[in-house]
Amino acid sequence: MRAYYFDNVPGDQRLPHDYVPSRPVAPHVLKALNVLSWTIPVEGYEDSVNAIAKERGYKNRDTIDVSKEGMGEIYESKIKGFFEEHMHEDEEIRYILSGSGFFDVRETPTDAWIRLAVEPGDLIVLPAGIYHRFTLDEANRIKALRLFQDEPKWIPHNRSSDTDVNPHRIGYLKEIGVGA
Ligand SMILES: [Fe+2]
Secondary structure (H helix, E strand, O other), X not given: OEEEEEOOOOOOOOOOOEOOOOOEOOXXXXXXXXXXXXXXXXXXXXXXXXXXXHHHOOOEEEEEEEOHHHHHHHHHHHHHHHOOOEEOXXXXXXXXXXXXXXXXXXXXXXXXXXXXXEOOOEEEEXXXXXXXXXXXXXXXXXXXXXXXXXXXXXXXEEOOHHHHOOHHHHXXXXXXXOOO
């Protein structure tokens, strides 16, 4: 998984949006934001993913196919919704089975966007309370395993003055040592 600062140039969200020259983000920066990642080859991935799921208490999972063919009529509205800046009250866990895409996570306290370019074999965990968004890239397809601690409840809370005081947001800021 490649991580770099998003260039903030207006235009198609599916383009790489990499500065020239690129501004890579070092692993310790992601670690400080509590963003976790592993690389697990897709061929025979089950045992390794199962081991991490067991260790971290992810009991449920499903597969999501984000593509025009996979989503049908809701495709356009879903794509738009995924790219709205939001947070969840639970971790967002994804293992990429095929295709590719971009998760953008907010660096705090700078508020810069960090772009995570995910590919097959990438397993990422976005902590509860982190502001983030997702887009496909120009290949327009990704298939991923979604892992859940309990029942799937992937309610996105779009960023607002309310989410700034959401207990899960506050808890996240405390965990990364920013703010109160
Ligand atoms: Fe999300």
